[in-house]
Amino acid sequence: MPVPLSPSALSSLAAALRAAGCVFAEDEAGLIAATADHPADIDAMARRRAAGHPLEHVLGWAEFNGLRIAVDPGVFVPRRRTEFLVERAVSLAPDPAVVVDLCCGSGALGAALAAALDRVELHAADVEPAAVRCARRNIGERGRVYEGDLFAALPETLRGRVDVLLANVPYVPSEDVPLLPAEARVHEPLVALDGGGDGLDVLRRVAAEAPHWLAPGGSLLVETSERQAERAAQAVAATGLTARVATCEERYATVVTGTRAAG
The missing domain is CATH 1.10.8 (Helicase, Ruva Protein; domain 3)
Known part of the structure; x- marks a missing residue:
């Protein structure tokens, strides 16, 4: 009370x-x-x-896309701008939909998408044990959560079946991580923030494997910064996916989508 x-x-x-x-x-x-x-x-x-602890860690929860998401200490806090990624994903999801939430953190994206869709088979994965524990609480019986590095954590039975692949990958360039607010830099896992030299290392890894996991007509959706969007789209397009960039000025959000041909 x-x-x-x-x-x-x-x-x-x-x-x-x-x-x-x-x-x-x-x-x-x-x-x-x-x-x-x-x-x-x-x-x-x-x-x-x-x-200096993040408010969400202090409260034990964050509001995201109309849901109260449990957020434990040491777990990446879902950003409100990422609601734009969820909105884009909902607009692309078929009914029923097979959804994968990679780099799931607290599981906020997967939980939000499951809540927004009528029929969904949801799978989520993260390399951080604390994030996996948190995601299992938030996703509950609506899906399954795996621990491991990107696609290596997923069951092989998902290959070629994924309609919507969410990947809120880390995209902060390594040299910019020390410039982040202390709330993120000190209290959130580095693996959820540091995207390598230009911030796109993890995105490239995801994009390279995504075509093998996507169903025909399926889409990969990743968040990035506006200044990285062109290079991110090029990385996605280089894998054979059709790349598009969408922005939401109100949320300062940029999403790159890569879609596998339907044929």
Whole structure:
């Protein structure tokens, strides 16, 4: 049950968070109070947030595409801009659909797509054990979650059957990782952030194998930055897939889609 706080106590909590540098201190104070089960939990959560832990790790959940997604410490926090990738995927998914969520992290993308589609066979995978545990909680009985490196984690029976392949790969260039906010750089796994020299190393690995896993007419969808979009699309097109770039200015989101020929 949420802990009821007086207006003055809530104001004091917000003031402490603001002093620690939280820009949206009032909103965060309300979320902490609404999530805590005991007054002592509020103090502990406020201390963690003031120390720089991501709000989602402090709360234990993140809102994503209308869902409350469990997010454990050490697990990549799903970004709201990635909802655009889910929207693109929903628009391309047949009914029924075989969906794979690679680099699934908390499983937010797969869970969101499963919630949006009528009939879906969902598979997800991540190399991080903590992420796999978290994804299994979020996906539950709606799909299966595997631990391993990209496609190596998936059952061979999926080859040539995947209608929608989501891959929210890391795409931050290695030299830019130290420039990330401390919330990400310190508290999220490096493997979920570092995309190699130009940020596209993992994307190239995924694109190279994707044609062997996609069903005829199936699509690979990856998120990238606007400045990387052209090179990312070229990498996808080089594998024989038809590449397209879509952007959402409101969310500052860019998605590259690669579609296998239907024939």
